[in-house]
Amino acid sequence: MIARITPGTLSGTVPAIASKSVAHRVIIAAALANGTTHVICNTTCADIDATIRCLETLGARVERVEDGFRVHPIPKSQEHGILRALAGGTLDCGESGSTLRFMLPVACALGADATFTGARRLGERPLDPLDRELIAAGCELEGLGALPLTARGRLRPGRFELPGDVSSQFISGLLLACPLLGQPSEIRVTGRIESKPYVTLTLQALASFGVPVEVEHAFVSETEVTCYRLDGSAYRTPGEVSVEGDWSNAAFWLCAGAMGTEPITVTGLSLSSAQGDRTVMAALSRFGARMRRGTGSATAQPDHLSAFTLSAQDVPDLVPILAAVASVAHGRTIIQDCRRLRLKESDRLTTTAGELTALGAQVRVAGDDLLIRGVEALSGGAVEAHNDHRIAMMAAIAATRCTGPVEIYGAEAVDKSYPLFFEHYRALGGNVELIDA
Numbered sequence: 001m002i003a004r005i006t007p008g009t010l011s012g013t014v015p016a017i018a019s020k021s022v023a024h025r026v027i028i029a030a031a032l033a034n035g036t037t038h039v040i041c042n043t044t045c046a047d048i049d050a051t052i053r054c055l056e057t058l059g060a061r062v063e064r065v066e067d068g069f070r071v072h073p074i075p076k077s078q079e080h081g082i083l084r085a086l087a088g089g090t091l092d093c094g095e096s097g098s099t100l101r102f103m104l105p106v107a108c109a110l111g112a113d114a115t116f117t118g119a120r121r122l123g124e125r126p127l128d129p130l131d132r133e134l135i136a137a138g139c140e141l142e143g144l145g146a147l148p149l150t151a152r153g154r155l156r157p158g159r160f161e162l163p164g165d166v167s168s169q170f171i172s173g174l175l176l177a178c179p180l181l182g183q184p185s186e187i188r189v190t191g192r193i194e195s196k197p198y199v200t201l202t203l204q205a206l207a208s209f210g211v212p213v214e215v216e217h218a219f220v221s222e223t224e225v226t227c228y229r230l231d232g233s234a235y236r237t238p239g240e241v242s243v244e245g246d247w248s249n250a251a252f253w254l255c256a257g258a259m260g261t262e263p264i265t266v267t268g269l270s271l272s273s274a275q276g277d278r279t280v281m282a283a284l285s286r287f288g289a290r291m292r293r294g295t296g297s298a299t300a301q302p303d304h305l306s307a308f309t310l311s312a313q314d315v316p317d318l319v320p321i322l323a324a325v326a327s328v329a330h331g332r333t334i335i336q337d338c339r340r341l342r343l344k345e346s347d348r349l350t351t352t353a354g355e356l357t358a359l360g361a362q363v364r365v366a367g368d369d370l371l372i373r374g375v376e377a378l379s380g381g382a383v384e385a386h387n388d389h390r391i392a393m394m395a396a397i398a399a400t401r402c403t404g405p406v407e408i409y410g411a412e413a414v415d416k417s418y419p420l421f422f423e424h425y426r427a428l429g430g431n432v433e434l435i436d437a
């Protein structure tokens with residue numbers, strides 16, 4: 001699909017969609033719990049649907065109800081305190097890194113023989129060293145390094161070791177698996193944990209399903225070590241759980257407000273959320289935008305924007321859209337610590353720089369940093385989404401500051417996290433024509 005945009009400012013109010021990250025976690029926990037859970041979740045997307053599909057393959061029943069889902073857990077047998085899923089099969093993770101990295105350890109913990117498949121770049125995104133930990137704890141993995149990948153055997157409880165700098169999803173995946181092991185476990189993470197707020201989201205989901213996790217930080221020979229200890233408690237349904245609004249996607253509208261000429265408000269957000277991407281508020285303030293916090297809402301008002309230096313360590317998903325803001329902010333913005341962006345749906349470091357440059361921005365990659373020199377206005381032109389939802393959405397927001405039309409090729413990529421994106425774009429006054437290619 002091609003999105004053809006005639007530049008114009010966006011303004012008004014838009015409701016936040018449900019947090020993809022929170023939804024993955026609570027739907028998985030619900031499918032592993034001891035009874036039915038009503039998950040209030042106002043929207044879905046291709047990635048959430050992928051997680052649901054995998055859980056259904058393992059025997060969960062997920063009913064779509066008006067305000068979300070009723071999740072009936074995976075049937076399990078229990079012998080000598082050991083749980084086992086009754087069903088295995090082929091788990092299609094689509095393009096969702098979270099789904100694969102969460103469901104692989106979960107399937108191993110359930111002793112479900114499962115073959116994982118996926119699309120596009122998913123097979124190239126790393127599983128190492130999560131895979132080594134699973135093998136060391138008794139599982140057999142066939143086809144490593146690509147998809148399909150087959151897992152057999154059953155994960156043993158005990159101590160798991162991971163580095164903190166590859167993907168926080170490995171830590172989250174093991175955390176989600178541990179309550180199925182019936183005995184205490186420990187996950188020991190060495191080095192600073194990047195994307196750490198996502199691990200906090202996992203701990204919150206576990207807590208709401210009755211699984212306490214003790215966290216201990218220490219320095220061993222000047223290296224940070226974080227230990228997550230689980231006491232063997234199993235998932236217990238709270239009956240009902242609500243998925244909060246998504247800050248990662250709200251960020252696109254707030255950035256559009258900061259870059260435009262009129263305020264934009266996003267409603268349905270938790271202002272005390274543990275989502276790391278909530279820091280978009282602080283980042284836009286640092287750029288000079290006027291940010292307002294309401295009751296469950298956030299507003300960005302445009303102002304004179306100027307450059308500053310920030311780190312992507314905890315907020316990799318904000319980089320494309322903050323780079324778009326920086327491309328019209330006065331001065332030189334540096335976004336540091338972008339190494340892991342190379343491992344997303346596209347090599348996001350290269351695609352962010354390349355596609356903003358295609359629209360007339362001055363952006364370049366220097367090692368693991370992104371350097372952006374702000375310009376008065378962007379020109380417009382043709383952009384390739386590289387099958388990456390955040391690149392397609394970045395281009396659509398950058399288009400609001402272009403002097404000429406913008407065409408986004410592969411705009412359907414937005415469906416991965418935000419199928420309503422162009423509908424909301426229009427609701428805010430955006431002029432976009434969607435053409436089937």
Ligand SMILES: O=C(O)C1=C[C@@H](OP(=O)(O)O)[C@@H](O)[C@H](O)C1
Binds near residue numbers: 020167195198317340
């Ligand atoms: O756990 C999660 O929900 C996510 C963790 C992050 O990945 P990394 O930990 O690999 O940076 C983030 O980029 C991804 O979009 C969602």
Ligand SMILES: C=C(OP(=O)(O)O)C(=O)O
Binds near residue numbers: 344
């Ligand atoms: C990288 C993302 O998701 P995932 O890792 O789950 O594919 C994303 O949503 O930007």
